[in-house]
Amino acid sequence: MTEIFWLIPFVPALSTLILALFGTKLPKKYVSYQACLAVFGSFVISVISFLSLLQVSHESYPLVKNLFSWISSGSFNVNLSLQLDPLSAVMAMVVSGVGFIIHIYSVGYMAKDEGYTRYFTYLNLFMFAMLLLVMASNVVLMFVGWEGVGLCSYLLIGFWFEKHSAASAGKKAFIVNRIGDAGFLLGIMFIFIYIGSGEFTAINAAIGGGAITQGLATLIAILLFVGATGKSAQIPLYIWLPDAMEGPTPVSALIHAATMVTAGVYMVARMNLLYALSGTAAQIVAIVGAVTAVYAATMALTQNDIKRVLAYSTISQIGYMFIGCGVGAYAAGMFHLYTHAFFKSLLFLAAGSVMHALSGELNMKKMGGLRKYLPLTYPTFLIGAIAIAGIPFFSGFFSKDAILTAAYANGYYFVWGLGILGAVLTAFYMFRLIFLTFHGQERLDPKVKEHIHESPPVMTIPLVILAFFSIIAGFVGLPVVLGKKLNFFGHFLEPVLRGGHETHISHDLEWILIGISVGVALLGIIIAWFFYIKAPRIPERIRERFPRIYKLLYNKYYIDEIYNAAFVNPTVRGSEKIYDHFDLKVIDGAVNGTAKVTGFSGKILSYFQSGLIKDYALIFLLGVIIFIGYLIIF
Amino acid sequence: MIPPNYFLILSIILFVLGVIAFFIKKDLLTMFMAVEVMLNATNLAFLSLARSANSIDGQVIVFFIITVAASEAAVGLAIILLVLRQKKTIKTEDIKLMKG
Numbered sequence: 257m258t259e260i261f262w263l264i265p266f267v268p269a270l271s272t273l274i275l276a277l278f279g280t281k282l283p284k285k286y287v288s289y290q291a292c293l294a295v296f297g298s299f300v301i302s303v304i305s306f307l308s309l310l311q312v313s314h315e316s317y318p319l320v321k322n323l324f325s326w327i328s329s330g331s332f333n334v335n336l337s338l339q340l341d342p343l344s345a346v347m348a349m350v351v352s353g354v355g356f357i358i359h360i361y362s363v364g365y366m367a368k369d370e371g372y373t374r375y376f377t378y379l380n381l382f383m384f385a386m387l388l389l390v391m392a393s394n395v396v397l398m399f400v401g402w403e404g405v406g407l408c409s410y411l412l413i414g415f416w417f418e419k420h421s422a423a424s425a426g427k428k429a430f431i432v433n434r435i436g437d438a439g440f441l442l443g444i445m446f447i448f449i450y451i452g453s454g455e456f457t458a459i460n461a462a463i464g465g466g467a468i469t470q471g472l473a474t475l476i477a478i479l480l481f482v483g484a485t486g487k488s489a490q491i492p493l494y495i496w497l498p499d500a501m502e503g504p505t506p507v508s509a510l511i512h513a514a515t516m517v518t519a520g521v522y523m524v525a526r527m528n529l530l531y532a533l534s535g536t537a538a539q540i541v542a543i544v545g546a547v548t549a550v551y552a553a554t555m556a557l558t559q560n561d562i563k564r565v566l567a568y569s570t571i572s573q574i575g576y577m578f579i580g581c582g583v584g585a586y587a588a589g590m591f592h593l594y595t596h597a598f599f600k601s602l603l604f605l606a607a608g609s610v611m612h613a614l615s616g617e618l619n620m621k622k623m624g625g626l627r628k629y630l631p632l633t634y635p636t637f638l639i640g641a642i643a644i645a646g647i648p649f650f651s652g653f654f655s656k657d658a659i660l661t662a663a664y665a666n667g668y669y670f671v672w673g674l675g676i677l678g679a680v681l682t683a684f685y686m687f688r689l690i691f692l693t694f695h696g697q698e699r700l701d702p703k704v705k706e707h708i709h710e711s712p713p714v715m716t717i718p719l720v721i722l723a724f725f726s727i728i729a730g731f732v733g734l735p736v737v738l739g740k741k742l743n744f745f746g747h748f749l750e751p752v753l754r755g756g757h758e759t760h761i762s763h764d765l766e767w768i769l770i771g772i773s774v775g776v777a778l779l780g781i782i783i784a785w786f787f788y789i790k791a792p793r794i795p796e797r798i799r800e801r802f803p804r805i806y807k808l809l810y811n812k813y814y815i816d817e818i819y820n821a822a823f824v825n826p827t828v829r830g831s832e833k834i835y836d837h838f839d840l841k842v843i844d845g846a847v848n849g850t851a852k853v854t855g856f857s858g859k860i861l862s863y864f865q866s867g868l869i870k871d872y873a874l875i876f877l878l879g880v881i882i883f884i885g886y887l888i889i890f
Numbered sequence: 891m892i893p894p895n896y897f898l899i900l901s902i903i904l905f906v907l908g909v910i911a912f913f914i915k916k917d918l919l920t921m922f923m924a925v926e927v928m929l930n931a932t933n934l935a936f937l938s939l940a941r942s943a944n945s946i947d948g949q950v951i952v953f954f955i956i957t958v959a960a961s962e963a964a965v966g967l968a969i970i971l972l973v974l975r976q977k978k979t980i981k982t983e984d985i986k987l988m989k990g
Contacts, residue, residue: 867986869921873912 265387339393364714382408436486443479477537484520505608532755542582549575553681585662651730683780897938904931
């Protein structure tokens with residue numbers, strides 16, 4: 257039974273193929289069933305593989321299934337092979353499980369869309385690429401999945417391509433990701449040059465055997481991390497993610513919150529020995545993560561678009577995951593990835609349900625008091641917000657606390673401080689969102705209010721399932737202070753994450769740290785309550801008092817404008833110059849020149865033609881006579 | 891038995907007739923027939939030489955020529971038909987598309 261794990265990515269691949277070839281002829285109902293069942297199939301196989309993995313001894317990790325040799329060119333060999341170890345098993349279950357729930361939700365959300373079949377084709381293709389990414393046993397195949405999810409992200413952000421903003425958001429995501437991918441590719445190149453193989457087992461063996469120096473490890477690790485900043489939307493390449501919200505909301509939930517954007521975290525965890533060897537690279541990861549966590553959270557404070565707040569929140573939470581990986585607590589980073597997948601997809605789907613109820617309204621300024629209209633969306637949204645804010649016994653608390661405790665224990669006090677600051681901001685902006693949307697005065701458009709309704713069960717049931725997991729998912733990784741044995745998640749991943757290091761701190765200190773993170777979460781919620789329920793005029797006054805800061809945050813630090821001025825416009829203008837001078841003159845000149853020369857020579861030669869058949873025949877005859885005469889005489 | 895020279899002489903006469911017809915006739919269809927006469931004149935020459943040399947090679951070539959002539963007739967007639975439809979004439983001096 258352990259062998260079937262290689263089927264996990266290929267079930268959605270088959271479904272994609274069928275939908276892409278015959279999709280337009282199939283009835284809508286069949287499309288929904290097939291798309292959902294394919295992902296469910298992957299999920300079932302993932303669970304079976306996970307259970308069978310528990311029976312296998314640690315020494316035999318990872319289980320590798322070599323399908324065939326893909327590229328074989330001299331010393332450059334790449335196999336199409338998949339591997340199963342605790343890390344990929346966890347990722348496969350999260351991706352296919354959350355993916356399945358979001359597929360079901362999409363059946364309701366996209367029901368009236370004209371591109372229904374196209375949507376599910378892309379979504380299944382995404383599942384294939386993502387599962388390939390997490391199960392690949394070498395960096396090249398991982399890169400194939402990496403690019404595949406990027407492609408699907410582009411296709412789905414620009415799903416409503418007739419809208420200009422959606423089309424350009426898709427393009428932006430694609431181009432920004434290419435910049436990161438260039439770094440990733442260079443990293444792969446160095447791996448092949450100095451290690452000679454892209455297999456993860458070979459890379460780990462080379463690192464263990466001392467085959468690569470620390471400097472080289474730093475170089476490769478940083479190049480790979482550049483790719484991760486693109487895919488996982490970290491500073492400086494995060495700018496595409498907020499715009500990615502132009503896509504359908506379930507897509508934002510699945511791709512731009514729960515799965516694809518965490519690929520960078522998975523990659524760093526997969527390469528944990530490399531980052532552990534380098535040290536410097538790990539510190540860079542931790543600092544970039546911490547700065548991003550706070551920076552993105554500040555931008556979320558002033559946004560009024562419900563999905564944009566969640567987008568910045570995603571960037572911020574991925575920052576936390578990178579803190580975990582950077583400080584050496586890879587298991588904690590992965591744990592946050594796993595809990596985040598539940599509560600963030602829940603938040604997005606609930607936001608989608610709000611949009612659905614309000615005929616597509618996104619602006620929180622035009623909501624308020626929705627609590628009584630949306631009896632199922634409200635509590636599930638609230639559970640998601642509590643989980644992300646880090647209130648005890650909800651999943652987000654355990655994972656965020658594990659990261660921050662590890663950061664403190666390993667001596668990254670600065671990073672820990674930023675993490676705590678980010679936690680306050682997180683709690684604040686999430687409850688600002690809750691209060692503005694569901695509480696307080698109704699600021700609804702009267703026209704919208706007429707059509708207000710709770711979403712159908714096909715959308716609310718996924719919300720309830722995700723809410724359930726947002727509550728309980730954290731209990732598989734309880735803090736060390738409650739007992740060393742209770743962190744099942746960490747123990748399960750331990751054989752893979754050998755690059756991690758734990759520093760033990762006293763129980764008292766750990767309790768204090770837990771107390772601080774709970775305290776700041778409550779503080780954030782209280783401030784939000786005070787600002788938006790108790791005294792709603794305070795935010796107004798703060799805005800008047802510090803107009804510059806407010807404007808800076810509201811305009812997202814003008815980063816888009818700066819990037820446009822620094823990179824985009826020079827590129828566009830340079831390209832225009834090249835077009836004018838090189839394309840039009842040199843390339844077009846060469847093509848037109850060839851045509852002119854041919855035409856001219858044809859014209860010269862045509863003077864020899866009379867056009868009369870008799871003339872040609874006569875010349876022909878003369879030629880034959882001369883030829884025969886020559887043969888006879890000589 | 892008739893000596894092979896006779897056949898060769900007949901072949902030459904036929905060939906020259908074909909050439910003359912090709913040059914003095916003005917419509918494409920008759921010129922086309924003249925070409926056929928020339929082809930068959932060569933066939934005759936090949937056959938008679940093959941017979942006198944007691945070799946099968948000449949006969950094989952004749953079969954080739956007949957095949958090629960058949961295809962050429964099909965294509966040629968089709969072209970002539972189209973020329974007639976387009977130009978309303980098959981007189982060669984009226985068709986001078988290649989003149990520079």
